[in-house]
Amino acid sequence: MFDLLVLGSGVAGLTTALRGAAAGMSVLVLTKGELASSATRFAQGGVAAAIAGSDTPEMHLADTLVAGAGSCDVDAVRALVNEGPLRVRELAAMGAAFDTAPGDHGEELLLAREGGHSVARVVHAGGDATGAEIERALVAAVRRSDRMEVREGWFAVDLIVETARCRGIVALDDRGAATDVRASETVLATGGAGQCYAVTTNPLLSTGDGIALALRAGVACADVEFVQFHPTALCLESMPRPLLSEALRGEGAVLRDEHGSAFMVGEHPMADLAPRDVVSLAAARRISASGIDHVWLDATMIERLEERFPTIWAACAESGLDPRRSGYRWHRPPTISRVAW
Numbered sequence: 001m002f003d004l005l006v007l008g009s010g011v012a013g014l015t016t017a018l019r020g021a022a023a024g025m026s027v028l029v030l031t032k033g034e035l036a037s038s039a040t041r042f043a044q045g046g047v048a049a050a051i052a053g054s055d056t057p058e059m060h061l062a063d064t065l066v067a068g069a070g071s072c073d074v075d076a077v078r079a080l081v082n083e084g085p086l087r088v089r090e091l092a093a094m095g096a097a098f099d100t101a102p103g104d105h106g107e108e109l110l111l112a113r114e115g116g117h118s119v120a121r122v123v124h125a126g127g128d129a130t131g132a133e134i135e136r137a138l139v140a141a142v143r144r145s146d147r148m149e150v151r152e153g154w155f156a157v158d159l160i161v162e163t164a165r166c167r168g169i170v171a172l173d174d175r176g177a178a179t180d181v182r183a184s185e186t187v188l189a190t191g192g193a194g195q196c197y198a199v200t201t202n203p204l205l206s207t208g209d210g211i212a213l214a215l216r217a218g219v220a221c222a223d224v225e226f227v228q229f230h231p232t233a234l235c236l237e238s239m240p241r242p243l244l245s246e247a248l249r250g251e252g253a254v255l256r257d258e259h260g261s262a263f264m265v266g267e268h269p270m271a272d273l274a275p276r277d278v279v280s281l282a283a284a285r286r287i288s289a290s291g292i293d294h295v296w297l298d299a300t301m302i303e304r305l306e307e308r309f310p311t312i313w314a315a316c317a318e319s320g321l322d323p324r325r326s327g328y329r330w331h332r333p334p335t336i337s338r339v340a341w
Helices: 011-022 057-068 074-094 130-144 209-216 276-290 310-318
Strands: 002-007 027-031 100-103 106-109 148-152 155-162 165-172 178-188 254-256 294-298 338-340
Touching (some): 002 165, 130 148, 178 209
Parallel strands (some): 002 027
Antiparallel strands (some): 100 106, 254 294
């Protein structure tokens, strides 16, 4: 019997587990894959937080509410923007190595800009490997804890509900045997459902199991109509599609149609840095009108792209693409990155 059972080993699950252990709880982390194999590691761009001296949580709040187009829970957004800088510092104290550069007051965090943000406020690591670095730090902290047990390769089948309370789960262990796992508190942090879609940047483990568990047990679920997605990925046959971070557009990359037109100009005051729903709808309209299955992302203006975005550079190179090249005719498939939708 554990005090706290956490299902999932991404940033949400491991953070919850570490908080529980710090509060003196006995904690079990259960994951159907390996501890470090969650969707968290696929995140590239970084973490938005009002850290710069010229930035404020109120500015971050305003940007988020505008991008949310009336669908935001204002109290939740306010908590996010107010606590964001503290959470970044906590991750750094835990060992996450964010990108820095010499500044007026010693080493300072490098900040990038992404869609929907009016200023640069995105903290990143390894150029475009932020999720992998955050997960590395969290996994290391979990491994160090003497109040935590980790079970990898276990698959949650059902919640155990008794007298209207969750008392744990029924799970298949790493040999496929069904067993009850009892806990005073159970947290579902199982990630998304990208594999329910034909095209996704999510890992193979993102199959929506936690949502299904909750719905089957009668748990009150909210906002299931909201599905986070990424507007740009390499147009390849492989799945999941390699992600192309919004930070590319933050560094100057431009979306173009089959004629070479930068079509986000005129679509939104922020052009290629518009919120992702605006960008995706604009791309979808171009794709539908032209009868092609992708648009293009022109990143030829980004200097030292291979240094700033090593993960993306490696994915392009593996696919035979060189995002530094230009000089092609737009009515033919270009040599730079194709963006699927």
